[in-house]
Amino acid sequence: MAEAFAAVDVIATKRDRHELSDAQIDWVIDAYVRGIVAEEQMSALAMAILLNDMSEREIVRWTNAMIRSGEKMNFSCLDQPTTDKHSTGGVGDKITLPLAPLVAACGAAVPQLSGRGLGHTGGTLDKLESIKGWRAQLRNDEMMSVLREAGCVICAAGNDLAPADRKLYALRDVTATVEAIPLIASSIMSKKIAEGTSSLVLDVKTGSGAFMSDLSRAERLAETMVRIGNESGVNTRALITAMDVPLGLTVGNALEVEESLEVLAGGGPRDVVELTITLAREMLELTGLDGVDPADALSNGRAMDHWRRMIRAQGGDPDAPLPRAQHVHQMQAPTSGILTRLDARAIGVAAWRLGAGRARKEDSVAAGAGIRLHAKPGDAVRGGEPLLTLHTDDPQLFESAMQAAWSGIQIEKTDDQPLVERLPLIIKRIR
Ligand code: URA
DSSP states (O other): OOOSSOHHHHHHHHHTTOOOOHHHHHHHHHHHHTTOSOHHHHHHHHHHHHHHOOOHHHHHHHHHHHHHTSOOOOOTTSSSOBEEEEEOOOTTOOTHHHHHHHHHHTTOBEEEEEOOOBTTBOOHHHHHTTSTTOOOOOOHHHHHHHHHHHSEEEEEOOTTSSHHHHHHHHHHHTTTOTTOHHHHHHHHHHHHHHTTOSEEEEEEEESTTSSSOSHHHHHHHHHHHHHHHHHTTOEEEEEEEEOSSOSTTEESHHHHHHHHHHHHTTOSOHHHHHHHHHHHHHHHHHTTOTTSOHHHHHHTSHHHHHHHHHHHHTTOOTTSOOOOOSEEEEEEOSSSEEEEEEOHHHHHHHHIIIIISOSSTTOOOOTTOEEEESOOTTOEEOTTSEEEEEEESOGGGHHHHHHHHHTTEEEEOGGGOOOOOOOOSEEEEEO
16 A cells, blocks of 8 residues: 655755645655654654644544554443543652542542552552552453443553554653653643543642743643643643642552551641642542542541442452562761741652652552651751651661752751742642
8 A cells, every 4th residue: 555655854844844735644644654654754844843843623633543552441331420630740649549449439430540660669560469469451341341340440451552652652762752742742641532531630830849840831832732631522620739849758669558558548748638639639529529528538538438439349459568668778967947948849859769750661660669758848847856767678778869859958057947949739720
């Protein structure tokens, strides 16, 4: 079959700052998946997009072409409305764990496809895999049965969901083109739209520990994704939220599951509870269930009940003890004063060096590794008292983890009325 276009002409169109036509976009994505457009040609096109941007029309068309490269899931046979949340990821971001069962307890169905961590940010599936027996890989019929049983399911995306994105994302990772906003927005939204949810809340993080550390870029990404979602029939909203400081008091897989259980039991750190409830309210509003108060479902144990059902339905034992690291080491405050800085990226890198994260996709993670925080910016600390407890299976990793952590910590004397610069937890709503 003769091809409709030549890849070089499509690349040249973007190189010369022209818009790609709908037909060019549809062809290039399809031909890339078929192996007609070579990896080096797609790399050149991705770089041209990074340098010369895309119009809104091009981004929506590109997203739809990636959706069409695979299957589209359909939850219309369920009695309840479906809703989902996507976070661009951060340090200590365990919100999906309490949020999915909480929203299920309030009456919506939550089909949540999640990913694994890479670099200094953790992945939801890695966290849940610290629960004995729990399975991330489900067939579509299994996913549906967990959803019927528990009202929520958190699992890995199957290979048939937006395969063009899977191929392109791997290429972007090695060609310095991950950062292009049109490519990030279409990558995230193609998977979320193919997943078949009817509404979606995006948690776009900004600050040192976020993928988009710059606020104006985070805003542009959020606005682009909200537009793609709404134009594709998925009722979509975004919150821009803080990731200058780790979320909660734990960073690391099993440690974060433990903290999520505290939240589901009606306790837990204030910021984790506030963000969980805020996102739940947004999700419920989008599904028309806004008369229900998610805070009640945390305090009366209904969210915990849905969590236990979900974990069991995915082969896990909700009562099994969580793995613990073999070695711990306390970092103590060198002086008394106010903790003015606890940088999310530095703490994320420290947890990663302790074994909580992976450097390459093939690496495994240590379930018990991570960091427990004993103070947050604005708190008074006393010299000699614990600031952080580091957890690892390999004590040789303490030194380099401490180096990373100290680089992100600042304590100032109380007499100087130190200024604690912190982003507000919820920075902006985009509808
Ligand atoms: N997450 C994705 O799924 N895609 C991107 O491009 C970036 C983050």
